[in-house]
Amino acid sequence: MAYVVLLITGLIIVFTTDKLALQLSINGLHKAWSDALMPYITWLGDGIFAVLVALLFMLFVNRRIGWMLFFTYVLSAILAQLGKHVFFPDAMRPFAYLKHHPEFHKIPGFLYYEFHSFPSGHSASIFALCSLLVLAYASKWKVQLILLCLACLVGFSRTYLSQHFLVDVFAGSFIGVCSSIILWNLIKPERFKNQGPYLSR
Numbered sequence: 001m002a003y004v005v006l007l008i009t010g011l012i013i014v015f016t017t018d019k020l021a022l023q024l025s026i027n028g029l030h031k032a033w034s035d036a037l038m039p040y041i042t043w044l045g046d047g048i049f050a051v052l053v054a055l056l057f058m059l060f061v062n063r064r065i066g067w068m069l070f071f072t073y074v075l076s077a078i079l080a081q082l083g084k085h086v087f088f089p090d091a092m093r094p095f096a097y098l099k100h101h102p103e104f105h106k107i108p109g110f111l112y113y114e115f116h117s118f119p120s121g122h123s124a125s126i127f128a129l130c131s132l133l134v135l136a137y138a139s140k141w142k143v144q145l146i147l148l149c150l151a152c153l154v155g156f157s158r159t160y161l162s163q164h165f166l167v168d169v170f171a172g173s174f175i176g177v178c179s180s181i182i183l184w185n186l187i188k189p190e191r192f193k194n195q196g197p198y199l200s201r
Helices: 002-016 018-026 032-045 047-061 065-085 093-099 121-136 141-160 165-187
Strands: none
Touching: 002 141, 002 165, 018 093, 018 141, 018 165, 032 047, 032 093, 032 141, 032 165, 047 065, 047 121, 065 121, 065 165, 121 141, 121 165, 141 165
């Protein structure tokens, strides 16, 4: 429910604000400490991190959740890449529009991309992982809150770094959440006779 509220609020902002003006406003929030921190936070939405988390769950926590995390990431990645390369191949990233703007703040040494903006693959990945874990730990609201904040922070990092517009992030988050819900309902517990980790203590 918290995600639905955030999604609706975000979409209202997106559809009532010029996207370049909104992007410049977010870019204007830059600080030295956040410029240094955000490139690391955004890595949590990378596919390597998603696979690593899935493997850790398989080996040390719960093999069913681990496999579901892996398949959820794969599904969200496929959908995000279809969006980027098939349905919206001409969607340009913020840097393509703002790199010569006098008010645009560029982080020294950071690698900016210009193509395949919509949707955000990193946002799809982190929201897929976090929402799957929210479903797995449905009785632990504190864990759910931490996961939601983590996913939102990674999503925000994508637009803070001008790798995506805010609408790209919301689209990616929606893909991730839907991917986790679909697979959570498709892969039933009965398919795993043993749900314990592969490396038992």
